[in-house]
């Protein structure tokens with residue numbers, strides 16, 4: 012009797028709410044998705060999504076105490092770390108989640124690439140994904156300056172100098188980024204505004220588009236190319252419900268990651284160097300995800316070293332339009348898979364060299 016009453020009550024509440032929102036069909040469309048049994052996402056995209064959520068929450072909490080001026084930033088970060096309850100934990104989780112987000116976005120890109128999930132009809136999803144990757148890297152670049160310590164200041168000096176070396180637009184780009192000829196309070200205001208307002212809005216909007224596309228197109232089958240025209244005959248692959256089966260697996264991955272984040276943040280909390288000293292450059296080094304480019308600049312002439320990653324990124328963005336073969340199996344895409352593996356290994360090697368240098 013009690014159970015019947017509860018069920019009746021929840022049905023009434025659902026009807027009341029739907030009467031006032033008309034969202035039931037939208038929710039049903041979101042939930043009643045079926046995905047190919049063969050789809051293997053390794054949860055990388057979902058984990059990147061979860062980490063973005065963590066960044067929004069921890070970043071908002073940090074912004075309650077952070078002061079974005081060269082005079083006050085360093086002390087406000089010190090205050091967060093030593094005086095605010097759990098401030099050190101929030102700051103360290105923000106630090107680790109930022110690094111892991113970049114790692115998982117790259118792993119997600121590689122998963123999509125090696126499974127050929129960028130092919131018809133997912134070319135646009137790929138291009139939007141590339142936009143997400145660039146915005147994620149932008150978060151890292153702008154956030155790095157905010158503590159205004161030695162590492163932050165000099166890495167930004169070097170990073171913006173590299174941007175200044177881009178042929179033709181370099182000088183304007185440098186001025187635009189720094190807000191003047193040097194890294195100063197004007198740079199900090201810009202980076203802070205971009206970090207807490209422009210990038211979250213841009214990434215949030217693009218992410219919504221990315222997920223709507225993934226929802227509309229369904230996940231790719233890594234064993235079979237997508238038929239150009241879907242008919243009952245070619246649409247007979249075994250599927251499994253997204254809800255609750257897939258989403259429960261995904262939630263387990265998020266839960267494990269949350270534990271990993273707290274352990275990393277507790278064992279290796281985010282550090283703070285000496286306050287920025289504009290007279291002593293020390294040994295500036297960018298974050299690990301820029302190290303490969305930084306190393307490349309040591310071997311190649313400056314113009315080529317700066318152009319190579321830009322051209323490389325351009326090729327990655329338009330790759331689905333260059334690789335027109337419908338083949339999805341790795342063993343029948345030996346040249347593409349072999350070439351990409353070599354490039355990935357070279358980038359890992361350069362990153363390692365930069366790290367130990």
Ligand code: HEM
Nearest residue numbers: 052056057059060120128133136137140141143144230231
């Ligand atoms: C903030 C960054 C990103 C987030 C949060 C994100 C999120 C997701 C999620 C949740 C999925 C569903 C399947 C999965 O978990 O793998 C997905 C699919 C997809 N993503 Fe991303 N993504 C991001 C960046 C990228 C990048 C950098 C690319 C490639 C350049 C990309 C290309 C794709 C494609 C093509 C699919 C469809 C894959 C398939 O059908 O198997 N995404 N993304």
